[in-house]
Every structure is written in C-alpha cells, then in structure tokens.
Amino acid sequence: MTARLFLESVDPWINWDWLSTHIPLVLGALGEHVELTAIALATGLVISVPLGVAAHRSGGLRLAVLGFFGAFYTIPSLALFALLIPFTHLSGTTAEIPLIGYNVLILVRNVLVGLDAVPRDVLDAADGMGYRPLPRLLRVELPLALPSIFAGLRVATVSTIGIVTITALIGLGGLGSLIDKGLVENFHTPLVVATILSIALALVADLLVAGAQRVAVPWARPV
Amino acid sequence: MDFLGLVWRWLADPAHWQGSDGIPARLVEHIHLSGESVLIGAAIALPAGIALGHYGRFGALAINISNAGRAVPSFGILVIAFQVFGLGDLPIVLALTALAVPPMVTNSYVALREVDPDIREAARGMGYRELAQVLRVELPLAVPLIMAGVRTSAVQVVATATLAALIAGGGLGRYIVDGLATQDYVKTAAGAVLVAALALATELSLSGVQRLLVPRGIRLLNAPVAARATTFKVA
Numbered sequence: 001m002t003a004r005l006f007l008e009s010v011d012p013w014i015n016w017d018w019l020s021t022h023i024p025l026v027l028g029a030l031g032e033h034v035e036l037t038a039i040a041l042a043t044g045l046v047i048s049v050p051l052g053v054a055a056h057r058s059g060g061l062r063l064a065v066l067g068f069f070g071a072f073y074t075i076p077s078l079a080l081f082a083l084l085i086p087f088t089h090l091s092g093t094t095a096e097i098p099l100i101g102y103n104v105l106i107l108v109r110n111v112l113v114g115l116d117a118v119p120r121d122v123l124d125a126a127d128g129m130g131y132r133p134l135p136r137l138l139r140v141e142l143p144l145a146l147p148s149i150f151a152g153l154r155v156a157t158v159s160t161i162g163i164v165t166i167t168a169l170i171g172l173g174g175l176g177s178l179i180d181k182g183l184v185e186n187f188h189t190p191l192v193v194a195t196i197l198s199i200a201l202a203l204v205a206d207l208l209v210a211g212a213q214r215v216a217v218p219w220a221r222p223v
Numbered sequence: 224m225d226f227l228g229l230v231w232r233w234l235a236d237p238a239h240w241q242g243s244d245g246i247p248a249r250l251v252e253h254i255h256l257s258g259e260s261v262l263i264g265a266a267i268a269l270p271a272g273i274a275l276g277h278y279g280r281f282g283a284l285a286i287n288i289s290n291a292g293r294a295v296p297s298f299g300i301l302v303i304a305f306q307v308f309g310l311g312d313l314p315i316v317l318a319l320t321a322l323a324v325p326p327m328v329t330n331s332y333v334a335l336r337e338v339d340p341d342i343r344e345a346a347r348g349m350g351y352r353e354l355a356q357v358l359r360v361e362l363p364l365a366v367p368l369i370m371a372g373v374r375t376s377a378v379q380v381v382a383t384a385t386l387a388a389l390i391a392g393g394g395l396g397r398y399i400v401d402g403l404a405t406q407d408y409v410k411t412a413a414g415a416v417l418v419a420a421l422a423l424a425t426e427l428s429l430s431g432v433q434r435l436l437v438p439r440g441i442r443l444l445n446a447p448v449a450a451r452a453t454t455f456k457v458a
Binding site: 071073165203 | 226290297353383400402423426
C-alpha cells in the first residue's frame, strides 16, 4: 500500500516499464475494440443500404425511418446500454444494438443524399438504354451514390470507435476497459495509452475507408 | 411484476423525488453542468467559427475540427481531466466544453461560407460597414445552420454529462452508474429513461428556439438544414 501511494505521487503519464510488460493486454483490448467496431459497421451497412433504397422510393417510409432513427440517435449510448441489460444482459448484443442503430441513421441519411443527387437525365438515359429497375439501381444509381455512402461510412467509423470505449462500462472489453482500469486503480498509463490508441485507431480507420473509396470510386476524390 | 412495471414503480416512488439523491436534485445538477459547458463552448466556438467563415480563412481547420472531435473518446477525456484536476465540477465542465466546441465551430463556419457572395456584395454596395454586414446581413442568413450546431453540441454534452457520474460527479448518470455497480438494474433503467428523456427534450426545445430565431423569409429559403449540418456523436 505504501509502495502504491509512493508510486502515485510520481505517477508519470506513461510508465514505459508497465507498458513494455503489458503489451499483450493492450493489444488484446485493441483487438476487441476493432472487433466491436467492425461488427457495428458491417451490420449497419447491411441494414442501411436496402433501407435507404426503400426509403428513397417511398416518402412515408423516408419520414418514418429518419424520424425513428433520428430519435434513437439522440439517446445517449450509456442510457441505451442500461435499458437493454435486463433483456440482452451484459453481452455483445447489448453493446451492438445501440452502435448499429446510430450507424444506420448516419448511413441511411447518406444513401438518401446520394440517391437523391442522381441527375434525372442519367436516369432517363439508363431507361432509354433499356435498363430494368433492378439493374438500373445496381449499375447506375448506387455507383453514383457511392461517394456519399463512403462519406457516411467515414463519419460512422470514427464515431463508432469513440463510442465503443463506453461499452467497457457494461463489462465488455476494448480500449475502454483500459480507461476504466486507469480510473479504478488511479493509474495514468492504461488511461493515457488507451485514449491515444483510440484516437489513433479512429484516424487510421478513417484513412483506410478513404483509401477504399479511392479504389472503389476513382472518379470522386475523398475530401 | 414485469420489468417495465418495476421501472415505473421506481420512477413513481415519492422517496426518489426528494433529497440530494432525488430526481429533481440530479436533474438540476445535470442541466447545470451541461448548460454551463454549452454556454462556455458557444462563447468560444461561435465567434471563432463566424470569424473564420466571414473571412474564409482556415477552412480545413474549421471543417476538420469536427472530425478530430469525433475521434476523441469522451470517456477517456473525462477521466484524464479528472486525473489532472481532481474532484469537483471543474474537470467535468472542461471536458464537456472541449466536446461542445467542434460542431459549433464547423457549423458556424459553413453557415457563414454559404452566404451568397452576391448578397455580401449588395450589402457592401449599400454602404454596410463590415461589422454591420456580419451582424445584420450574414448572421440572419446563417442562423439555421449555426443553431443546428448548437443543438448538436447541447445534445452531445447532455449525453456525455451522464458519464460524469463515473468521476464522482452528480447528474442523472448517478442512477445508471450506481445501479450498474450494485447490479440494481431497475435503478439503472430508471436512470436511463430519465437521461433519454432529457436528451430528447434538449433536442426538441432547441429546435423550438431555432424556429423562433430564424426569420420567416429565411425559413422558406433553406429548408434542409439537417443534410448540411455536421453529424457529431461522442457518447
């Protein structure tokens, strides 16, 4: 205890000795963080593209989807985790439902912006060339909406990585568990390392998505 | 009794409506922390964003500050502020203010940039001085998007203030954090309902304020603010 107190009085922001002996712990947390994020993004994308296409067709559905997910997006993540615990318990599902819901709002909105912006002339030309509705959607409309969808994916990626840190409070891993460790043990190193890694992960993931956009949509440079 | 019934009973229990851990006291703490942070943030962010937008300088900075802000984990920043400044409201307000600034800077920058150059020129031709031009011509046109930024910030600050309970702060997050610690999930869910209601009320009341602030003619001009406002969620 005395040693602990003595250490606290000189606790540096990063204790390199601790870090060098705890690399597996840090990498494990980073891996869990990436996994939680990837599930939330992939599922969000799988739901949002068809939902966005459907909402683009029907004005009523558009209002309903934007209204519902808009309200959902307003609710803080910790509140949603807390509300879900009695039903889905301290599990990955409890963490993913809010994360996916937030991503659906961001992505559906960008699918709609992208589809809305497809010029009437282009659609007429596609119809004139004999495209049926489904091939027209898949080969003309969605490719033209891709830059907007990628822009949404970048925002969703960076936001999700930040919010995943909060899932540690419901007992899931990820970098948030190191922040929590720093808080509970009053020890700076895991806290600072996890915060820096979370920011770095967000920036790297943002660059990766921007790179993917360059490959997928070479005609529209990401900003 | 089913779970929702238990949560309702908790919320309706008169014992939870009095004292320093009562709902009114926690609500006042939550609004106090959030309001203070949003006001300080606005005092910093709005003049900065408006000036950058008016002069059209440092656009990359004004736009990217929101992206950088999204990348900062709110939980980490709160705990770091707690480690630096110790117990009390100071670390909470500082961390919340830091999170409140980015969307307000970005949106006010974009709002001022979007003012039609013809309108600026007409104002100058009519003899408006620079300050009068900003205050009486550009700002009224920019209000919808600026207010969207204030609303986004306020909702995020209210959301993040929930985490303040983790660093021994007050606010409605207390019920969630204490409930989790004692596995009293009824209390946790009751706190979550209160927090969610406060976040939605913040969003709705600021939409009302926005409606009041925007001149009617301009309301007709630019309807789809939501599509142009920056998306920002950190908690």
